[in-house]
Amino acid sequence: MSHDAKHSAAHGAAHAHETHHPTGNQYLKIAIILTIITAIEVWAYYIPALVASPLFNPALIIMSALKFGIVVLFYMHIKFDHPLFRLLFTASLILALCTGTALMFLFKVF
């Protein structure tokens, strides 16, 4: 395959993954959602009955993970970009989470 043909094929493959990013108004809605989730987290922190609940910490972690996911998917465009970027980031993230969890097991946090 010639250099041009290779370039063209690769270029085409990359374009095949290209989709439309959110608009400014959609970004605004995402920002509002992130703000609401943060407000719920902080509000919950000031309710002693909620803090005493065994579900408090898992709920906070889920809300944090939700915000993390929203920012990575929509603001970092990982939802719309090439799958290789998604693979690079998620593989590293999983490796990091596994390393952190292993460290905590090693030091008997769990």
Next chain:
Amino acid sequence: MASHAAAAPHTAGADAGHDDGHEHHHYTTTGLDNRKIAIWAFLGSECMLFASLISTYLIYKGKSLVGPFPHTEWVNEAGKRFEPILDIPVTSASTAVLLASSFAMVLALQAVQLKGKPIAATAGWWERIQRSSQFWLAATAFLGATFLGFQAYEFTSFVHEGLTIKTNLFGSTFFTLTGFHGAHVTVGVLWLMTLLWIDRTRGLGPKDELIVDICALYWHFVDVVWIVIFTLVYLIS
């Protein structure tokens, strides 16, 4: 679109290459710009760094022998009373500021992408302001600097209340974790100011989309790290 810039080698990098008579390809056999692959790989390595720092914080959480403590009161041998040291209202405000900066950053990237494209005569102020990359870059840098101001205030008040990096395990792990994050925000603010300076001097356009996109990815990553820190360090007691 960001992916378009990453996939279109004949934009910024190739243009520069044609100017001096040589072709400098920034793309790889995948058709993706190697600079964009590099930033994602870098962010992956940053995940490892922050996962280690956060794990260390969690491992030593609650193991400090002396106060001040993050969520509980402490009375020292002399009978002096120390309140819980974390100031949740201040940190909530700084979190909101950093989230707002991420919103400003995506609009800065969008403004660069849309530069030169026609805008309807009937467009309102919101549509018009979305086209100003300088405004959104300046807003992002300002919000980032504001976050750093909050962090400087927090660190200073902690030191005045008797918590330093060598006071106890909480101080050591807290200042290391949030200090590293603050250093990343500082780099991001300097990067944004550089982009703003380029935009003011020669103007940023669609051909520069990738360099703004790379900065935006870094900035959003700094934001997501703070999202995790805010929950694990400040809210979970």
